[in-house]
Amino acid sequence: MNEQGYAIYNRIQDAPKHRQTLRGAVLQLDQINWLTRRAYELGTEFEVPDTVKRDGDGNVETDENGNPIIVKGGVSRADNWAAAIAEFEQTHEIQGNFWVPKKVETTASSRKKAGN
Amino acid sequence: MAFLTGSTPAGSSAADPFLNGLRVEFVFGASTFDIFTVDRVGIDQVSGFPSTDNSTSNLSPAATVITNGTAGSYNDTNKRLTIASTAGLSVGDYLLVAHSSVNGGNAFLVRILSIPVSGSVTFETPDGTNPFDGGGNRTNISYQVAWRLALTAGNSPTVSSGSGTQNYIKHRSSDQASNQAQQEESFWIRNKPSNAITLQSQDAEIGAAGNSTNPVLRVLSAWDNRGGVRTLEWANHSTLSRNDFRWSDNGTNERAFTVAELGSGISLNLTAGDGIKAGRLLLRARQGSSVAVGLDITYNLDSTAPTLVMAVYGG
Numbered sequence: 001m002n003e004q005g006y007a008i009y010n011r012i013q014d015a016p017k018h019r020q021t022l023r024g025a026v027l028q029l030d031q032i033n034w035l036t037r038r039a040y041e042l043g044t045e046f047e048v049p050d051t052v053k054r055d056g057d058g059n060v061e062t063d064e065n066g067n068p069i070i071v072k073g074g075v076s077r078a079d080n081w082a083a084a085i086a087e088f089e090q091t092h093e094i095q096g097n098f099w100v101p102k103k104v105e106t107t108a109s110s111r112k113k114a115g116n
Numbered sequence: 117m118a119f120l121t122g123s124t125p126a127g128s129s130a131a132d133p134f135l136n137g138l139r140v141e142f143v144f145g146a147s148t149f150d151i152f153t154v155d156r157v158g159i160d161q162v163s164g165f166p167s168t169d170n171s172t173s174n175l176s177p178a179a180t181v182i183t184n185g186t187a188g189s190y191n192d193t194n195k196r197l198t199i200a201s202t203a204g205l206s207v208g209d210y211l212l213v214a215h216s217s218v219n220g221g222n223a224f225l226v227r228i229l230s231i232p233v234s235g236s237v238t239f240e241t242p243d244g245t246n247p248f249d250g251g252g253n254r255t256n257i258s259y260q261v262a263w264r265l266a267l268t269a270g271n272s273p274t275v276s277s278g279s280g281t282q283n284y285i286k287h288r289s290s291d292q293a294s295n296q297a298q299q300e301e302s303f304w305i306r307n308k309p310s311n312a313i314t315l316q317s318q319d320a321e322i323g324a325a326g327n328s329t330n331p332v333l334r335v336l337s338a339w340d341n342r343g344g345v346r347t348l349e350w351a352n353h354s355t356l357s358r359n360d361f362r363w364s365d366n367g368t369n370e371r372a373f374t375v376a377e378l379g380s381g382i383s384l385n386l387t388a389g390d391g392i393k394a395g396r397l398l399l400r401a402r403q404g405s406s407v408a409v410g411l412d413i414t415y416n417l418d419s420t421a422p423t424l425v426m427a428v429y430g431g
Contacts, residue, residue, distance in 0.1 A: 005200070007186035007256035016214040016258045017221040018148050036186050044152075044292075048181055048204035056141075056174045056267030074203030074234070076183045078260075081150040082293030 006040035006079070008033055022085065025094040038084035048073040125375075126344035130280035133306035135336065135343030136270035137409040138401040142303075144175075144287040145212045145262030147223040152292040154179035154263060159273040160284050165298055167286040169273040175263040177204045188213065188257030190248045196236040197226075197248075199259055205231065210262040211239070215254055218247050225262060268407050269305045269344075280306035306343070308409070312336055313397060315415055316381070330364065331415070332381035335373075335399065342378045345399045345409075347371060353394035353412050360386055360393035361413070372403055390417050 009015045015032050027035070053061040053069040061069045092099045127134035134140060144157060157175060158167030172179050181204035188199045197213070207228055214223040224247065226239040240246050248254060265285075270276035274283045283305060288298040314334045336342040349370035350361045362368060362385040373382060386393045393415040398408040 005185070005187055007258070009256060013221075014216045014256065016216060016223070018214070018223070019258070040186070046180075046182075048178075048201075051178055051204065053176070053206055054174060056171070056176075056265040057271050058174055069206070071177070071204060071206045072234075074201060076181065076201035076203040078152065078182045078184045079150075079186065080152075080292050081148075082152070082291045082295065086293060 004040075006036050008036070022088075022099060023094070024097075026098050028099070031088070031092070031099055035081075035084050035088055038087060039079035039081045042080040042083040042087075043077050044080060045075060045077045048076050126339070126341035127303040127305070128341075130282070130304050130306070132340040133280045133304040133343060134269050135339075135345060135399065135409060136276035136305055136307045137407070138269050138344050138399065139266065139405045139407040140269045140274075140303075140344065140401065141264050141266045142285050143210050143225060143262050143264045144289075145210070145225070145260060146289065146297070147212065147214075148291075149184045149212065149214075149223070149258055149260040150291045151182055151184075151260065151289045153290045154182075155288040155290055155296065156286070157263070157265060157288075158286050159265075160286065161275050161281060163284050163300060163302070165286060165288065165300070167284075167288075171265055171273060174267075175265055176206065177209050177261055177263065179263065181205065181261055184258075184260035186256065186258045188255075188259045190215075190254040190257060192248065192250065192252050192254075194232075195238055195246065195249065196232065197239055197257065197259075198236045200235070202231050202235055202237060205237070205261065207231065208264070208266075210264055211237070211259050212262045214258045215248075215256065217254070218251065223258075270307075274305055276305040276307055278307045278309075280304045308411075309336075309338070311338070313411060313413070315384075315413070330383045330385060333384050333397075334381050335378040337379045340375075342375055343399075344401045345378060346373065347400045347403050347405075348373060348378075348382070349398040349400070349408070351396045351398055351410070353396050353414070354410070355412070356392075356394040356414070359395040360415075361395035361397070362386065370398070370400070370403065386415070386417055393417050 012029050050073045051071045053071050055061055063069055093102050156170055157172045158169035160168050183201055185200045190197050209228050210225050212223050213226055226241055229238045231237050275281045282302050284300055284302050286300045290296045316332045335345055347370050350359050350368035352359045364383045395413050397411045400408045
């Protein structure tokens with residue numbers, strides 16, 4: 001595992017193919033890395049209980065001594081891509097075939113405050 | 117999401133079915149690595165959703181184990197893949213993995229061979245290879261568990277028949293925003309035909325003088341993919357309690373054969389002496405599988421006046 005727990009790509013082509021685009025539009029490298037990081041940060045940790053191993057017929061599987069095979073549980077985690085993508089889409093939009101930041105509407109007062 | 121469904125070359129049609137009684141695994145996952153809820157997995161004999169059958173509780177790993185991540189790493193020295201957690205996973209389970217420099221960056225399935233330490237696994241693809249092997253250490257491997265339903269073909273909820281039955285395997289899952297996706301594939305299962313195996317030969321006693329032709333064994337030759345059979349083993353006849361059949365090197369143990377070999381013929385030896393030769397042929401879909409289809413065979417060897425008789429019984 002990487003120390004930070006999520007991938008950081010150096011080139012777009014280093015990302016898996018399905019992460020290089022979103023809804024068919026091309027993502028830039030920093031956008032891919034942002035999504036990967038946010039999916040991790042918004043991810044879910046969950047408890048997996050110990051279970052008795054069963055086959056698809058529903059039979060309990062046993063070891064060579066006839067004892068039920070126990071599948072060890074513990075803590076696991078999953079990234080939350082849906083939430084990361086939802087956040088991304090609040091601030092980005094598709095123009096042409098690319099994801100770009102949404103233009104922020106500025107008002108006269110905000111321009112004045114900013115010294116414009 | 118887009119689903120990948122595990123499949124085997126056999127089973128695509130009534131004419132090229134999977135053999136009733138062999139072990140079969142259906143593997144489900146998402147190539148987008150974002151399943152949050154496995155809503156339902158089932159097998160019906162009619163097409164369409166929702167599935168009537170619900171086999172979700174028989175999945176391995178449990179449907180609640182959704183482990184995924186983007187920071188998996190591969191150590192090319194000890195051949196281990198390290199992921200966020202192996203909690204709930206066991207040997208034989210599957211992962212979907214992807215790395216930009218492997219398999220063209222596309223996701224592919226690997227089967228867990230061992231879990232040597234918590235968080236790490238050794239693995240191979242369903243065809244027995246390791247695409248990471250020899251490529252050096254890798255980081256930034258994306259992964260998610262995939263779920264398997266391993267059952268005996270013909271057992272409920274699957275159905276088999278003499279002419280072949282079409283079974284529909286259905287998977288419905290959602291991501292964390294409740295975006296739902298579903299996929300259905302179909303798979304034919306058929307009972308053993310009366311000509312499941314054929315033996316063709318003149319005499320073939322081990323060490324007998326003048327033998328020129330060994331008997332040749334063919335398995336399910338009429339089915340393009342031999343019903344999914346991949347290994348053969350000789351065992352004692354279930355009622356005559358002996359085995360007189362040998363591979364050409366005189367061994368009897370489980371051997372893997374290609375589809376072509378099974379169809380074109382495997383050379384056999386028989387124990388010395390004329391008379392009834394008996395044995396039981398075990399068919400498996402994978403080396404070492406706990407489930408086999410057994411066929412009792414008797415064969416009348418008369419090397420002075422060959423009158424060959426063969427009988428095949430399902431077992």
